[in-house]
Amino acid sequence: MENNYDVIVVGAGNGGLTAAATTAKAGLRTLLLEKHNIPGGCASSFRRGRFEFEPSLHELCSVGSKENPYEIYNLFEELGAKVDWHYEHNLFRVIAKGKNGYDVTLKGSVDGLCNCLDEIEPGSGPKVKAFLNLKSKVDSAINYIYAKKGHPNKLVMILKHADFMRVASHSAEEVMTALEIPQKIQNILNTYWCYLGIPTDELSGMHFLNLLYGYVKFGAAMPHYRSHELSLSIADVITKNGGEIRYNSKVTEFLYNEEGRCIGVIANGQKLYAKEIISNIIPHNVYNMSSEHVVSERSLKLANARGMGMSFVTMYIGLDCTPQELGISDYTIFIQDDPTPRRQYETMNDGGFYIVNCLNNVVKDSSPEGSCTLFVTIPMHADNLPADLQPCDYKKYKNNIAEKFITDMEKTLGISVSEHIEEISIATPATFARYLDTPGGTAYGYSLNRWDNLMSRISAEKDDFQIQGLTFCGGHHTRGDGFSSAYNTGSAAGKKIVNKLKGGM
Numbered sequence: 001m002e003n004n005y006d007v008i009v010v011g012a013g014n015g016g017l018t019a020a021a022t023t024a025k026a027g028l029r030t031l032l033l034e035k036h037n038i039p040g041g042c043a044s045s046f047r048r049g050r051f052e053f054e055p056s057l058h059e060l061c062s063v064g065s066k067e068n069p070y071e072i073y074n075l076f077e078e079l080g081a082k083v084d085w086h087y088e089h090n091l092f093r094v095i096a097k098g099k100n101g102y103d104v105t106l107k108g109s110v111d112g113l114c115n116c117l118d119e120i121e122p123g124s125g126p127k128v129k130a131f132l133n134l135k136s137k138v139d140s141a142i143n144y145i146y147a148k149k150g151h152p153n154k155l156v157m158i159l160k161h162a163d164f165m166r167v168a169s170h171s172a173e174e175v176m177t178a179l180e181i182p183q184k185i186q187n188i189l190n191t192y193w194c195y196l197g198i199p200t201d202e203l204s205g206m207h208f209l210n211l212l213y214g215y216v217k218f219g220a221a222m223p224h225y226r227s228h229e230l231s232l233s234i235a236d237v238i239t240k241n242g243g244e245i246r247y248n249s250k251v252t253e254f255l256y257n258e259e260g261r262c263i264g265v266i267a268n269g270q271k272l273y274a275k276e277i278i279s280n281i282i283p284h285n286v287y288n289m290s291s292e293h294v295v296s297e298r299s300l301k302l303a304n305a306r307g308m309g310m311s312f313v314t315m316y317i318g319l320d321c322t323p324q325e326l327g328i329s330d331y332t333i334f335i336q337d338d339p340t341p342r343r344q345y346e347t348m349n350d351g352g353f354y355i356v357n358c359l360n361n362v363v364k365d366s367s368p369e370g371s372c373t374l375f376v377t378i379p380m381h382a383d384n385l386p387a388d389l390q391p392c393d394y395k396k397y398k399n400n401i402a403e404k405f406i407t408d409m410e411k412t413l414g415i416s417v418s419e420h421i422e423e424i425s426i427a428t429p430a431t432f433a434r435y436l437d438t439p440g441g442t443a444y445g446y447s448l449n450r451w452d453n454l455m456s457r458i459s460a461e462k463d464d465f466q467i468q469g470l471t472f473c474g475g476h477h478t479r480g481d482g483f484s485s486a487y488n489t490g491s492a493a494g495k496k497i498v499n500k501l502k503g504g505m
C-alpha cells in the first residue's frame with residue numbers, strides 16, 4: 001500500500017470543494033473524487049432550451065462585499081477564487097394568506113429592516129435590533145468554546161457568556177418573545193425558518209440569529225453565472241495549486257487498517273490511499289460503505305436517531321417575456337397559507353408554503369433578452385411523495401404539482417404565467433436523491449431538531465465522529481445546511497488536516 005496522496009476528499013459539493021482547495025493551496029497532495037462529470041453537487045446549473053437555470057441557490061448568506069467583507073467573501077478571497085457577486089438589497093416579500101395575513105416587503109440593512117418593522121408595528125424596530133445585537137455576544141462565546149475544543153469551563157460560560165446561554169439553549173421564538181418582539185413581527189422575520197428546515201419554535205435561537213444577521217447585515221448574494229460559477233471558481237483553485245480532480249469517480253468503499261483507521265477509498269474499482277480522508281458525503285452513506293467494526297456504537301446510534309433534513313419539489317420555468325411584462329418586480333417572494341412557521345411546516349407537503357424567485361430582478365441578463373426565469377421551491381420530505389407512486393405515473397404527478405402551484409401563483413400574485421411558458425423542468429425529492437445520493441434526497445443533511453442543533457453538534461463533534469483519519473464536512477455536518485455552512489465546514493476540515501500534516505496554519 002502506497003500513500004500517493006496526503007488527502008483524498010470524497011464529493012465535490014460546496015464542502016468538498018473548499019476542503020480540497022484549502023489542502024491543495026497549502027501544498028498537500030490532494031485528490032478530489034466526484035461521481036458526476038461536473039463539480040458542485042447542489043451548486044450547479046443546467047440548460048433547457050435557451051435558458052440556463054440555477055438548481056438550488058435562492059440567496060447566499062454571510063457573504064459581504066469588497067467594502068464590507070464577511071465570512072464567505074473572505075473565504076473566497078483567501079482561496080483566490082474569483083466570483084462576480086450580485087446583491088439583492090431587499091430581504092424578501094412575504095405574502096401570508098388568510099384572516100391575519102399580510103403582504104410586506106422587508107428592506108435589507110439593520111436600519112432599513114428595523115424602520116420597515118417599526119412601520120408595521122410601532123416600537124418593534126429597537127426590539128429586533130436588540131435581537132441582532134446578541135450576535136457579537138454569541139460569537140465571542142463560540143470562539144471561546146472552539147478555543148477550548150468543545151469543552152468550555154462551565155463557570156466561565158455562566159459568568160462571561162450568560163447571553164449566549166440564553167440564546168443557545170432556547171428556540172428562536174422563545175428568545176424573541178423574551179425580547180418582547182410582537183407576534184406578527186416574529187412571524188414575518190421567522191419566514192426564514194425554511195432556509196434551515198425547522199420551524200422557529202424549535203430551531204435554536206443562536207442558529208436563527210446567525211442566519212438572520214448574515215442576511216440583514218451583509219445582504220443576500222448571488223453569482224452572475226448561477227452557482228456553477230462558484231463551483232468552477234473553487235475547482236480552478238484546486239487544479240491551479242496542483243490538486244487533482246477526478247470526475248465520474250464514485251466512491252464505493254472506504255478502506256481501513258487493522259486499527260480501524262481510515263486509509264483510503266475505492267473508486268472505479270481502484271484502491272486509492274491517503275494519509276487523511278475528508279468526506280463531503282453524509283455519514284449514513286459512509287458507514288454503509290465501511291466495515292461494521294470501525295463505526296463506534298455512539299456514531300451508529302447518532303446516525304440512527306437523526307432525522308433527515310428537508311428536500312424539495314422545484315419548478316424551473318423559462319418564460320418568453322420580461323419580468324416587467326410578467327408583472328413581477330421582487331426577487332424573492334414567500335407565499336404562505338398561514339402566518340405561523342409551525343403551521344407552515346405542518347402544511348408544507350400540501351403546498352402551505354412555497355418560494356418564488358425571479359433571478360432577472362437581481363442578475364438582469366441571467367436569461368436571453370426579452371425573457372425571464374422563475375424558480376419555484378416547495379419544501380417537502382421524501383416521505384410525503386405518494387407511497388403508491390409508480391414510475392409510469394411520475395410524469396403525471398409532476399404535471400399535477402406544476403398545475404396546482406402555477407395556478408396558485410397566478411392567483412396570489414395577479415400575474416399570468418401559463419401563457420408565457422417556453423421551458424419547464426420539475427425536480428422532486430426523487431431527483432435530489434438520485435443526483436446527490438442522499439437518503440430521501442435531503443439537501444439539508446440532518447434535521448436541526450432541538451436535540452441535534454448547532455450547539456450540540458459543535459460541542460459533541462469530537463465524541464460523535466471518532467474514526468481516525470476521517471473528517472466530515474458539508475451541509476450534513478456541525479453547522480447545518482446551506483451554502484455558507486458547507487463552505488465553512490469544508491474550509492475548517494481542510495485547515496484541520498493542514499495543521500495536522502504540516503502544522504502551523
Ligand SMILES: Cc1cc2nc3c(=O)[nH]c(=O)nc-3n(C[C@H](O)[C@H](O)[C@H](O)COP(=O)(O)OP(=O)(O)OC[C@H]3O[C@@H](n4cnc5c(N)ncnc54)[C@H](O)[C@@H]3O)c2cc1C
Nearest residue numbers: 011013014015035041042058059251443474475482483486
Ligand atoms: C432546491 C434547493 C434550494 C436550496 N436553496 C439554498 C439557498 O438558497 N441558500 C443556501 O445557502 N442553501 C440552499 N440550499 C442548500 C444547499 O444547496 C446545501 O445545503 C449545500 O449546497 C450542501 O453542500 P454539501 O457540501 O453538503 O454538498 P452536496 O451539494 O450534497 O454535494 C455532495 C457531492 O458529493 C457527491 N457524491 C455523493 N456521493 C458520492 C460518492 N459516493 N462518490 C463521489 N462523489 C459523491 C455528489 O455528487 C455531490 O457533488 C438549497 C438546496 C436545494 C436542493
